[in-house]
Amino acid sequence: MSPAPPEVSVVVATHDRPRRLAGLLASLRAQRPPGESGFEVIVVDDGSGPATRDLLEHEAAQGALDLRVVTRARSEGPAAARNDGWRAACAPLVAFTDDDCVADPGWLAAGLRAAREHPGAFVQGRTEPNPDELERRGPFSRTLRVTRLGPFYQTCNILYPRTLLEELGGFDAPAYSGPGGEDTDLAWRAIERGCEPVYAPDALVFHAVADLGPVGKLRVAARWTETMSAFARHPRLRRVALHRRVFWKGSHYLLVRALLALLLPRRWHAVRRWLARPYLWHLGHRGRLEGGGLLAAPYFAVHDLVELTAVLRGAVRYRVLVL
Numbered sequence: 001m002s003p004a005p006p007e008v009s010v011v012v013a014t015h016d017r018p019r020r021l022a023g024l025l026a027s028l029r030a031q032r033p034p035g036e037s038g039f040e041v042i043v044v045d046d047g048s049g050p051a052t053r054d055l056l057e058h059e060a061a062q063g064a065l066d067l068r069v070v071t072r073a074r075s076e077g078p079a080a081a082r083n084d085g086w087r088a089a090c091a092p093l094v095a096f097t098d099d100d101c102v103a104d105p106g107w108l109a110a111g112l113r114a115a116r117e118h119p120g121a122f123v124q125g126r127t128e129p130n131p132d133e134l135e136r137r138g139p140f141s142r143t144l145r146v147t148r149l150g151p152f153y154q155t156c157n158i159l160y161p162r163t164l165l166e167e168l169g170g171f172d173a174p175a176y177s178g179p180g181g182e183d184t185d186l187a188w189r190a191i192e193r194g195c196e197p198v199y200a201p202d203a204l205v206f207h208a209v210a211d212l213g214p215v216g217k218l219r220v221a222a223r224w225t226e227t228m229s230a231f232a233r234h235p236r237l238r239r240v241a242l243h244r245r246v247f248w249k250g251s252h253y254l255l256v257r258a259l260l261a262l263l264l265p266r267r268w269h270a271v272r273r274w275l276a277r278p279y280l281w282h283l284g285h286r287g288r289l290e291g292g293g294l295l296a297a298p299y300f301a302v303h304d305l306v307e308l309t310a311v312l313r314g315a316v317r318y319r320v321l322v323l
Contacts, residue, residue: 006040006066007033008112008159009089013044013081014099018051020208027102029064033109039095040066044085047075079171079182082155086165094162096155096183100208102130110202111159121196122164122187124149125157125203133209139292139299140217144207149199151241153187157205164190181227188234214299221307224248228314231322238322247323248311251286254279255304256323 010028014021021043028041045052056069070084086094093115097103107125114123127146129137137143146154168189176182191197212220228248231238238245247253261275283297292299308323315322 004038006038006091008039008093008095008108009086009091009162010039010041010095010097010108011044011082011085011089012041012097012099013046013078013085014048014052015046015075015081016048016052017099018048018055021052021099022055023102024097024099025059025065025067027105027107030105031103031108032105033112038066039108040068040090042068042070042085042088044070044072044081046072046078046081077173077177077182078155078179079176080173082182083170083173086160086162086170089162092162093159094165095159096157097205098156098207100210101127101156101205104204104206107157107203107205110200110204114198114200114203115159115161118196118198120161120164121198122153122161122190123159123198123200123203124153125159125205126199126201127154127157127205127207129209130206132206136209136211137291138211139287139290139296140213141209141211141290142217142220143209147201149197150187151237152184153197155183156207157203158183158187159203160190164195167193175229176226178223178226180224181230184227184230184237185233188230188237191236192234218303218306221303222310224307224310225314225317228311228320228322229318232318232320238320242322246321249307251279251282251304252308252311252323254282255301255308 012024033039043056045056059065060067060069068088070088072081082096095108095111111123111125127144129143129145144154144156146157168186171182171186187197242248243250243253258276258279261272264272283300284294286300287293287296311323
């Protein structure tokens, strides 16, 4: 008698992060799906080096997971890799997570429960910074927290019916060559088709706290140009996600005010102070919150300027008012 097909397929795109990927796979081995529910894991190796290939060969040989590996000869970004993954999936439900996450043991069970309670919906789970890595937080670190439904629907923790992915054609890989925006665009195409998004707070994954260094964090800030196309494509996203309907982040609004203050004549000192003071306060607060104190304020200002420049490139490229 052939085994029952899996109820959910976990799809992971990975590129040269073998240590992080090993942590994720260990957390998937610890999953406790309800009843007789089975699951498969599909890892798409997006042009990684030998360390990732060796890890995946070792995991497959162990046999602890129903693991399949899809290998791409060269990296073309997470959108293309995830498309290869879900198209290879056997289950009617596809759960996406990332190779820099670890899943709570009850993650799949909670996601499945929400999907059963809301047939046809896609399910967003909760994401928190990895508690084992909180000591790494600092001015040059990056992590992710998702504690409510939308509006960006990050693929670090989301489940889609496979039929919905087929109807939508999956992620728009030609439009999104790198990370950022491909997951938001997919979700909003689903919403505009009439699909209901559901939030499942018990479907929990923990996101890495990565110390990128000063240059690495600036590289991330510079990569958001393609992301802005999501705002051009989905007007409703603008209404729910943008600060004052224009600014991608509140810090960008404060930075623009400060830049305007620099452009005004010095004799308008009262107006200049009024414009600049909120951003200066923000930099001090950010130094206390993220680390580095006032000494980190110049770096945060440079980071915001690099990020704002990337957003402006996207605004021009996609003809959308976003800053």
